[in-house]
Amino acid sequence: MGLLDSESGKRRLLCVEVPAIERYNEGRDPAFRIQVTRMGTALVLRYVLKPGHNRYSVETRLPSSYPIVPPETRVVTPLKHCPHLLEGQTLCLWRQGSTRETSRWDAARFTSVFAVLAAWRWLACYEIWHETGEWPLPEAK
Amino acid sequence: MDFRPLDELERKQLTNALRGNAEQGRVLLLDRRDTSFAGSADEVPDEEVISAIRSVPCHY
Numbered sequence: 001m002g003l004l005d006s007e008s009g010k011r012r013l014l015c016v017e018v019p020a021i022e023r024y025n026e027g028r029d030p031a032f033r034i035q036v037t038r039m040g041t042a043l044v045l046r047y048v049l050k051p052g053h054n055r056y057s058v059e060t061r062l063p064s065s066y067p068i069v070p071p072e073t074r075v076v077t078p079l080k081h082c083p084h085l086l087e088g089q090t091l092c093l094w095r096q097g098s099t100r101e102t103s104r105w106d107a108a109r110f111t112s113v114f115a116v117l118a119a120w121r122w123l124a125c126y127e128i129w130h131e132t133g134e135w136p137l138p139e140a141k
Numbered sequence: 142m143d144f145r146p147l148d149e150l151e152r153k154q155l156t157n158a159l160r161g162n163a164e165q166g167r168v169l170l171l172d173r174r175d176t177s178f179a180g181s182a183d184e185v186p187d188e189e190v191i192s193a194i195r196s197v198p199c200h201y
Contacts, residue, residue, distance in 0.1 A: 029174045049176050052155070053145040077142055120176060121159065121169065128156055131146045136156045137163050 002064045004041060012067065013043075020111040021045070034116065042066075045112055051124035058123075060115045070094050070105035071115040075123070082126060083135045093118050154178075 003009040025033040034047045041064035049056050057076040063069050074090045084092040093115070094105040128136045147155060158181035161167035170179040 027173050028176075032175050051176070051178055052147045052151070054142065120171065121162070124155055124159060124169075124178065127147055128152055128159075130144060131152060136159050 002041065003043065003062060003066050004038070004064065009064075017062075017112050020113045024113050024116065034113075045116065047116060049116075049120050049123055051120055052127040054127070056123055058116075058119050060112060060119065062112055066112075067107035067110070070107075071112055073115055073119045073122075075119075079126065080130065082129050084122065084125075091119060091122050093122065151178075154180075157181075 003013065021034050021036065032048050032050070034045050037044050037046065039061075043062040043066075045060040045062070047058055047060075049058055055077070058073060059076060060071050060073045062071050070093075072090060073093060074088055076089070079085065079089055086092050125136050128134075146152075155178055158167070158169055158178070161181055162169050168182045168185050170182060171177070172179045
């Protein structure tokens, strides 16, 4: 299923993703709203999160095979190297081979806004790690 | 970026909220306007359902 070039992909966008993003943006300061742009066969959500006192610019990329393939999120604002941070400041959020349900991306249940909220939680952990050197949540198996 | 850290009380509150979310399913509440941390709760207020974090999957 191609997100932008198949009927099922377009239906997913129009009926699930766009309404969820519009709802997220309601009542939000303009600087913190999600902006959606097309990059080739992918969509990129750009937004700002502020779990503590610091603002982080973040991008979540929905590949053409989304939602079967989970979204990929990277922080544009420079970070210190820390746990759960991959190359290119990509956040390690899902573990598709995990036997634990909550460790996996579930295309039937989650929208791209879930990825935004997961990024917020990751950044909240980062703010604590930055001061204590300890990631506040234990790693799932 | 000039990093401005949380003070000790803010850090404790956020740590407890994150652990309560991960271990007991408590809800993390975000300020509607700027996504700043706004506390935690047992249930999601209707008007905050799109901003609150409860069942967001993650591997930690």
